[in-house]
Amino acid sequence: MLNIDEIQNGIVIDHIQAGTSMHLYDLMGLDALNCGVAIIRNVRSNKMGKKDIIKIEGDTTGLKLDVLGYLDPNITIAEIRDGKIVRKQKPSLPKRLVNVVRCNNPRCITSIEEECDHIFELSENGRYRCIYCEQELQVKPR
């Protein structure tokens, strides 16, 4: 069994749905981060059966953690300082998603405009809508 206190300073993203950690890695832009990243897949879990974990060692400033609330609300984020958990939280639903998912409406301006961000905002009824065409986000990416 792997322990989260193996990290001295950084973040542990735990309780990720098994098999989806690589997708999170891409969407969070972890490849651009100049620090150590460990992806642990299919770890045994009492609660979930199987789960994935991502450990990030080092300076995590600028990390897009808000995306996690949309991608997987069951995730927990533990902040580690000097080998100890200083904060543990569940991500909240972000008010807006920028370039996390693409609008798939062929009538939307995002389908033809160069370098146009794909932006979805949380509506009053808890659904995400494209700010340009208002199409509802139907499915979460996998």
Added chain:
Amino acid sequence: MRHLIDPLDFSKEEVDSLLDLADRIQADPEAYQEVARHKKLATLFYEPSTRTRLSFEAAMLNLGGSVLGFSSADSSSASKGESVADTIRVISHYADIAAMRHPKEGAPLRASRYAGIPVINAGDGGHQHPTQTLTDLLTIRRRTGRLENLTIGLCGDLKFGRTVHSLIKSLTRYEGIRFILISPEELRLPDYIVNDVLKAHNVPFEETRSLEGALPRLDILYMTRVQRERFFNEEDYVRLKNSYILTARKMELAPAHMAVLHPLPRVNEIELSVDDDPRAAYFEQAKNGVYVRMALIMTLLGLPDPKAKQEVTEC
């Protein structure tokens, strides 16, 4: 800087005051013929339009301003692949205000984010058409004397009918509005309007396939055209285009006070025989469009109202 992209960009009070200004302009057009002197309107029409583009141009000319622009994507740099963002940044150096029509939904919003001048959404795909809504509201108010306590039938293409979407959004802010949605199953109102606008604001509505059944209960009948340009599949268009045709005979079922509106152009959804019926308000609606766009241009450019000033002085 203010833009008009979504019908709800203006508060209810701002809409009412804009309609009041349109009324004042219509009552005394000569008083307004110089208020936009030396100002330029750019009409950026990436999609064909007769009424909207010409009424914008007429509105600016009536105010003493000038007009420049293009009337199809082929005659603009869009044909070379220029983005909406770049186009509006350039146009902002040439004009004081822009009206944009675009086949893609959200294009005017995109433009407004890069513009140095006010941008007006003159119709974006099947999404919104807020200046048509102002025109519709002015026509309804003139015909009925109010914007509250009305039963409004919306008939035809409610799925791609951007004028319908914008009108519903705006009218939900008024008390006592009830909608009867008349359309074939395939052209029903999109779920985002049903859920986020009608249900979210507890606005009573019913959906029906029967125009005849709805007619006796209506204060306003808003007819729409089934738009060939919104279909990816010609067969679907052909199957649905004749779903509803308003005839003089069907008008016998409607109350004497009902008004028939249509954003135009019509194809065959209103028979020519209905034009002579005093309840037909669609040509009057097209005329109102010029006054309401004059009021909108004045408002977005912050131009003083000569008549309002006079009233204040008199007080």
